[in-house]
Amino acid sequence: MPINAITSNNVIINGANKAATIVYSTESGTILDVLEGSVILEKSEITKYEIDTLENVSPCTILPGLVDSHVHLNEPGRTSWEGFETGTQAAISGGVTTVVDMPLNAIPPTINVENLRIKLKAAEGQMWCDVGFWGGLVPHNLPDLVPLVKAGVRGFKGFLLDSGVEEFPPVGKEYIEEALEILAEKDTMMMFHAEFSKVDEGEQQLEESHRKYSSFLSSRPDSFEIDAINLILECLRARDGPVPPVHIVHLASMKAVPLIRRARASGLPVTTETCFHYLCIAAEQIPDGATYFKCCPPIRSESNRQGLWDALHEGVISSVVSDHSPCTLELKKLQKGDFLDAWGGIASVGLGLPLMFTQGCSLVDIVTWCCENTAKQVGLSHQKGSIIPGYDADLVVFDTDSEHKITNSTVLFKNKLTAYDGMTVKGTVLKTILRGQVGYTNTNGVSKKPLGQTLLDSRR
Missing domain, CATH: 3.20.20.140 (Metal-dependent hydrolases)
Structure with missing residues (x-):
């Protein structure tokens, strides 16, 4: 099955910001491994898996x-x-x-x-x-x-x-x-x-x-x-x-x-x-x-x-x-x-x-x-909200050094009106990964096809 990895010297895991590499499956849509402690630059260094792609997003932060x-x-x-x-x-x-x-x-x-x-x-x-x-x-x-x-x-x-x-x-x-x-x-x-x-x-x-x-x-x-x-x-x-x-x-x-x-x-x-x-x-x-x-x-x-x-x-x-x-x-x-x-x-x-x-x-x-x-x-803490092996590979790449202005003309919701129009904010979402698939990038916008699913399983 296709296996990717994403790495950064800033990853929010276990209540801390640390260097780590996240290995995830694009087929199952789940996180396979979280390798803490260093930024891995070569696919061959991850010996446990046959990695298809390895992306280094440092110094940007990866968060769930x-x-x-x-x-x-x-x-x-x-x-x-x-x-x-x-x-x-x-x-x-x-x-x-x-x-x-x-x-x-x-x-x-x-x-x-x-x-x-x-x-x-x-x-x-x-x-x-x-x-x-x-x-x-x-x-x-x-x-x-x-x-x-x-x-x-x-x-x-x-x-x-x-x-x-x-x-x-x-x-x-x-x-x-x-x-x-x-x-x-x-x-x-x-x-x-x-x-x-x-x-x-x-x-x-x-x-x-x-x-x-x-x-x-x-x-x-x-x-x-x-x-x-x-x-x-x-x-x-x-x-x-x-x-x-x-x-x-x-x-x-x-x-x-x-x-x-x-x-x-x-x-x-x-x-x-x-x-x-x-x-x-x-x-x-x-x-x-x-x-x-x-x-x-x-x-x-x-x-x-x-x-x-x-x-x-x-x-x-x-x-x-x-x-x-x-x-x-x-x-x-x-x-x-x-x-x-x-x-x-x-x-x-x-x-x-x-x-x-x-x-x-x-x-x-x-x-x-x-x-x-x-x-x-919402009863999804076994699946969502954290970067943990076995959880959904839902990941965000966030550029903390940039700024951008929120405007009514650029928001994606249907009616272009928000109380934040004209506000300059710190940080920009560069990429969003949903269950291992790229759902958004700030260069290409949202994915051409919808990747979302309904969540109707019982709470745990």
């Missing part, structure tokens, strides 16, 4: 492919917002070899096995990276949860307030309690968009022009996140018996961090993520009328941004994802500039690696937060 566990691909039903082809091409171009698709905003949403099959049919022949799938938590689909687990979804996501689309309504305390019991001993995870308001607090606080970002921010205060997380934790603590792991998606408020910290210290199986935009952008930077910055929960203050970084370094926040949630340009209401009327979501799949590196993160930390921990979250 990123696992973005929070991506909205929207196909079918809202393919004008995003689709498998454009979304996964954008991912692979940024070193993301695995995305996990959210159960909304496609029509139909992934809330039962029949709808999952429709989603899988839509994905056929359109995946440039590997794709896993979340199922949905919505009223009246409790009988569908276990069948969805058996069908291979990585877990489930629900909302505690209006999701923004009518086909994916929110769930309440009673539903959560019943779902916890149904899934208690299943090999799965429950996740929540943790915003909740006991009263219509946001509208009461809204007094300024809808063009002002401060108005939108005040309409979704920190209490929305705090109240939602408290409700979820209340349901967990009330359980007399086992509970499935619970994950809070896109944490935006540093004021909610102590709740997660205490819950974890008490032994509750709770994890949380934050997003690139909450770590890279602060409310003070957002111009009035710039609705492409709108997302829910909202981007908060600079001091809040720093607090999220502290929680990430502490380990209370375990992972960082894109929450790639695009829409058509019309839905962003760019001319009107109305934050209350515009669709909320920031398009950013494939941009995370240089964004994080620009913030001063070490590549070791980025691999922990964006590869290892996200792979563990």
Whole structure:
């Protein structure tokens, strides 16, 4: 079988940056060996294998492919917002070899096995990276949860307030309690968009022009996140018996961090993520009328941004994802500039690696937060997220010495609008290898044919 090797004096393995050579099979798509300690320059030096090609990419860094566990691909039903082809091409171009698709905003949403099959049919022949799938938590689909687990979804996501689309309504305390019991001993995870308001607090606080970002921010205060997380934790603590792991998606408020910290210290199986935009952008930077910055929960203050970084370094926040949630340009209401009327979501799949590196993160930390921990979250830590023999040969060659500018015109996702337009970032993805095959190079672009697969095997 064809065997290749790639070597560098900078390889992120075992929590460190060291010289190593990675031997991988292009047929099985897996890593055969990791030879640590030196850069191997001659194929003949690797005596255990008959090497077809040996590539030295020093001084660039080799790291495992990123696992973005929070991506909205929207196909079918809202393919004008995003689709498998454009979304996964954008991912692979940024070193993301695995995305996990959210159960909304496609029509139909992934809330039962029949709808999952429709989603899988839509994905056929359109995946440039590997794709896993979340199922949905919505009223009246409790009988569908276990069948969805058996069908291979990585877990489930629900909302505690209006999701923004009518086909994916929110769930309440009673539903959560019943779902916890149904899934208690299943090999799965429950996740929540943790915003909740006991009263219509946001509208009461809204007094300024809808063009002002401060108005939108005040309409979704920190209490929305705090109240939602408290409700979820209340349901967990009330359980007399086992509970499935619970994950809070896109944490935006540093004021909610102590709740997660205490819950974890008490032994509750709770994890949380934050997003690139909450770590890279602060409310003070957002111009009035710039609705492409709108997302829910909202981007908060600079001091809040720093607090999220502290929680990430502490380990209370375990992972960082894109929450790639695009829409058509019309839905962003760019001319009107109305934050209350515009669709909320920031398009950013494939941009995370240089964004994080620009913030001063070490590549070791980025691999922990964006590869290892996200792979563990989605039940793929036996296969993805690390450079280990037997794992998928998902590899990224990253030039740390270069800079480039993110522009709307050059992004690969369908609707060319991102909050990072015009931002200069450090580091460039030169090559992405997916299961031993070249999926992207910065000179030739994405591969001519899609190399991605669906990830429906059971969690381990």
